[in-house]
Amino acid sequence: MVTKNDERSTEIKALSDTINEIRCALEKDSENDAIQLAKSGFQKALTLEVKSAAAWELSELMIELNLESEGLTLANKQLNLSWDSTDVTRYAGLLVLAGLEDKATQLLYDEAQKDSSRIDIIGNLIELVLSNSNWQIIDKLSITNSDISKLVGEVKRRAYPFIGEHLDVRRYTYSLAKIIVLGGAEDEGDTVQAYWFVQLDEYEAALILRRLLAWLQNEKIELSAVYSGDKMASPFALALAKKLGIEVCHEISSNGRTMRVFSSADTFQSVSKPINDNTLTFSLSVNELPSWQVALLQSPIDIVGIIAPTTLSWSEDSIVFPQLGAISSSYRDTQSEKSCVTLSPESIAESILKEFKELPYDDALGSILEFYKIHKERIRLYSGE
The missing domain is CATH 3.40.50 (Rossmann fold)
Incomplete structure (x- = not known):
């Protein structure tokens, strides 16, 4: 008797195989083949109702193949299956990869507003702010944890002379x-x-x-x-x-x-x-x-x-x-x-x-x-x- 878990394992295995095929196509400089494989994998991945590292990996590959809309759609579904800080920062990273830094910054800010003691969220937000000099969004945060507040303050102080510049x-x-x-x-x-x-x-x-x-x-x-x-x-x-x-x-x-x-x-x-x-x-x-x-x-x-x-x-x-x-x-x-x-x-x-x-x-x-x-x-x- 085939169980639900067996079916999920088979689906995830098939998705992993597709990812390997995409990478092989890219190694051979066959970008068109890679795109077609990615689109096929996208349809399979959308049916998954469980968290999957393979689905996140496919999302990243699709964005790298200029299939930003599909890649972010898949990543967003994965995020909503289990909304935790690891997946939030992963999704923010994909937004940056897709050239949507402002959306990534807003996402991390919204999460930090819910709980300013989440150092992984605050830390990733700092990295983004260093790239885009959007310190105003950090200033709006009410950080209650003294250690995190000190960390943010020290980074901002060191970056202050370069605000408005591109940071090399x-x-x-x-x-x-x-x-x-x-x-x-x-x-x-x-x-x-x-x-x-x-x-x-x-x-x-x-x-x-x-x-x-x-x-x-x-x-x-x-x-x-x-x-x-x-x-x-x-x-x-x-x-x-x-x-x-x-x-x-x-x-x-x-x-x-x-x-x-x-x-x-x-x-x-x-x-x-x-x-x-x-x-x-x-x-x-x-x-x-x-x-x-x-x-x-x-x-x-x-x-x-x-x-x-x-x-x-x-x-x-x-x-x-x-x-x-x-x-x-x-x-x-x-x-x-x-x-x-x-x-x-x-x-x-x-x-x-x-x-x-x-x-x-x-x-x-x-x-x-x-x-x-x-x-x-x-x-x-x-x-x-």
Whole structure:
């Protein structure tokens, strides 16, 4: 005997299969096929009377395929099946994706009015307001929770100098999370652009290293040691330590000021070692802009090189030999055949330092230093001004 649950499972499985077919069509650049599959899946999904992750996923795909009306219709049905804060913020995100930021802002505001202690709603509303500078809607909220009210007030205070401006990556990240972004070679002046993807090589690492050193000098911050948080960060940590004439330590000491160096936020998140107030944390890259959760929890990352999905040129193939302390890197030999050579972190660090010596003049450096001289509220460095 086929039960109702069996039927629902079959329907959801069929919808999931359709989504996989859509993604395959997109991978083959067959957008027309993807659109037809999405329309077919839309009809199936509308019959669902239960919450379904597949239905939400199809909604997002439809919006990305410029089928905004159908995608939002499906998402709205899912939202009304179970009106909770997770689905409200998910629906707001789809409204933003469809270019309806004002509607998303109003939705989150209405929900926050019902209960201003819902930090997930308030947090997502803050993110939206940072994008559109609609602080008036925040000001109309009556927030009774003192911690949430303080969070909103601090973000607004940091963002106040930029009200009316488009917030680039540097201003957004500073306003929301007090994180310093050094930026890459393509960034001009005191602005940082949004990157889809960055291949971070020794040249880019050298440029970031020079900006990091200049910032440390400008802030009169003296490091006593550098700590490499992961294997792929070792070359940068070694290069930084050599430029400063200090050691790379294996344990973080409470004496002096140590800088932890990570290759990415992913590797950073896997490290749970506690740190003290004298420890600064630097990450060569972070995949995406910080979220409101970072603002609430006070991100232990202080400084970032680039915010973008990033691969390191010296970690291609990601082969690591911990017993040798060596990293495998791919290159083309003289016969243009792909070969594999094992490089030590020290040799890669030397390559970074060689690039450092040959760097051209950095037109953006002065503007970067001036920006952070003016906007200097940072975690563990300043209590706020």
